[in-house]
Amino acid sequence: MSIIKKLLKRGKEVSAIGSEAIEEAKELPAMMRSRKYLRPEYKVIDTYPLTDPWVYAVITENTSTGEIIYNVEEVGLNGHELKVFKDIIDYLTWELEPPKGSVDVREYFQEHAKNVIRLFQIKLGRTPVLSWSKISYYVEREILGYGFLDPLFRDPNIEDISCNGPAKPIYVWHRKYESIPTNLLFPNDDELNKYILKLAHMAGKHISIAYPILDAILPGGHRVAATFEKEVSTSGSTFTIRKFREDPITIVDMIDFGTVSSELAAYFWLLMDYKLTTLILGVAGAGKTTTLNALACLLRPTYKIVSVEDTPELRLPQDNWVQLVSRPSHISGGGPGKIDLFELVKVSLRYRPDVLIVGEVRGEEAYVLFQAIATGHSGLTTLHAENIDAAVKRLTSPPMNIPHSYIPLINVAMVIKRVTRIDESGRLRPARRITNVWEIEDYGKYLEICRWDPVRDKFEVRLSSSLVLKRIAEVSGKTFNELIDDLGLRKLVLEWLVVNKIRSYRSLAKYINKYYVNREELLESIKVKKHE
Ligand SMILES: Nc1ncnc2c1ncn2[C@@H]1O[C@H](COP(=O)(O)OP(=O)(O)OP(=O)(O)O)[C@@H](O)[C@H]1O
Numbered sequence: 001m002s003i004i005k006k007l008l009k010r011g012k013e014v015s016a017i018g019s020e021a022i023e024e025a026k027e028l029p030a031m032m033r034s035r036k037y038l039r040p041e042y043k044v045i046d047t048y049p050l051t052d053p054w055v056y057a058v059i060t061e062n063t064s065t066g067e068i069i070y071n072v073e074e075v076g077l078n079g080h081e082l083k084v085f086k087d088i089i090d091y092l093t094w095e096l097e098p099p100k101g102s103v104d105v106r107e108y109f110q111e112h113a114k115n116v117i118r119l120f121q122i123k124l125g126r127t128p129v130l131s132w133s134k135i136s137y138y139v140e141r142e143i144l145g146y147g148f149l150d151p152l153f154r155d156p157n158i159e160d161i162s163c164n165g166p167a168k169p170i171y172v173w174h175r176k177y178e179s180i181p182t183n184l185l186f187p188n189d190d191e192l193n194k195y196i197l198k199l200a201h202m203a204g205k206h207i208s209i210a211y212p213i214l215d216a217i218l219p220g221g222h223r224v225a226a227t228f229e230k231e232v233s234t235s236g237s238t239f240t241i242r243k244f245r246e247d248p249i250t251i252v253d254m255i256d257f258g259t260v261s262s263e264l265a266a267y268f269w270l271l272m273d274y275k276l277t278t279l280i281l282g283v284a285g286a287g288k289t290t291t292l293n294a295l296a297c298l299l300r301p302t303y304k305i306v307s308v309e310d311t312p313e314l315r316l317p318q319d320n321w322v323q324l325v326s327r328p329s330h331i332s333g334g335g336p337g338k339i340d341l342f343e344l345v346k347v348s349l350r351y352r353p354d355v356l357i358v359g360e361v362r363g364e365e366a367y368v369l370f371q372a373i374a375t376g377h378s379g380l381t382t383l384h385a386e387n388i389d390a391a392v393k394r395l396t397s398p399p400m401n402i403p404h405s406y407i408p409l410i411n412v413a414m415v416i417k418r419v420t421r422i423d424e425s426g427r428l429r430p431a432r433r434i435t436n437v438w439e440i441e442d443y444g445k446y447l448e449i450c451r452w453d454p455v456r457d458k459f460e461v462r463l464s465s466s467l468v469l470k471r472i473a474e475v476s477g478k479t480f481n482e483l484i485d486d487l488g489l490r491k492l493v494l495e496w497l498v499v500n501k502i503r504s505y506r507s508l509a510k511y512i513n514k515y516y517v518n519r520e521e522l523l524e525s526i527k528v529k530k531h532e
């Protein structure tokens, strides 16, 4: 039966919006909002739309305790709208046939959802009590989005979303306010479990009492880790989501945010240009992968790049790039079908990469990576460590077991940290800074060529003693001073890009390539544009 016929048949029931039906449809599923912030001791300190005009973020602060809450304020559905909404969801859930062939499931649903809403609209005629655009917003949120948490996914200020169990507020990591509770929560185990099953389903994975751990990628690239019921987490199911940015942070953003200075960024650009092996250090969530991605975007497009990751987080503009991603076993704890980083790093060498990127080294894959670097490939990777000494200790201990003699194969190591800064209004704000950069001379001999001064918020860069520049001078036929001049030009280009807000990774790539291909022309065009 065609979708239209089915709908017209159901239309008889749908049009019967009576008080009984409305009574039946009480609340949207899994939805519970605390109204705590409405108390007089809370004042609104920030508000912005997430999907205008239906949902807003309202940030409130308790004036006596300083507690900050992230509130999702959504225009609710009235009883009539809720009934229609539920009918549409029912229809789409139970009667829509699965798409045939290789169509984009999202587009298929979107198209059908639109048609179904339109047909309901025709069937019900002009009804002043119904706002169709509001209903569409809720249908899209429910069917294609993340349900009642969807507004959090729409907020670009939110980096992480986590749930520590039922009846506890959902926490977010907000760019301005750090880790803060929201007014959203799952009222009980059932609703939370249902939501986690939905997440697993969306990720095309499985979670159950038998396999109570989920580590997967959601549509849109968000990384989810979850536990199910009370099997491994004492107070019930939990989950945490690291949101993925469609539009990655670039070196231009990093300069703009103050994470690096333009001088330091120019130095990193030179490192990438000459394929120097670079290690990015930091604690969890510090910004290691982001920095890795921003640096890799500066690699010459002529280089063959192969990346190896556990979850596909990298987004590069270069075409000559192969992205390899490990595959977990379907059986908890490992087993057949599993392809880990170690195997992928081994196979990646068959691709003869100029630059081998490993998302994060943790285990025996580090050894293969160092062997690759020893045989002339360049490496770019991250490691969970707070400073160079801790990093080298980790690298040379089990399970990585890198011999001491391999340590100088790393040319440069840097550490990125979450720090706090005071903004114009005198508030403490979280920020990221590359706090130290070392050039590696030998095992135990590290030359600190940049240190961030937290008092002045300045990067003290000392390139006059740079070993890396000396090494580049040896291979490039350029003198040390010519390289310093080159750095100055790159710095100018980067500053021009910041001022002109050319920040997306794709538009930035055009300028980076131009610098490689026709530097004079680029410098000339920048000069011209500067005078305009
Ligand atoms: N320089 C920066 N400025 C602002 N936000 C940043 C910066 N670097 C990273 N972030 C944000 O911080 C969050 C964590 O970044 P990222 O995933 O790179 O950290 P990580 O150190 O790789 O974390 P993990 O240890 O979990 O792998 C992301 O949401 C990212 O957008």
Ligand SMILES: [Mg+2]
Binding pocket: 288, 289, 290, 360
């Ligand atoms: Mg990471």
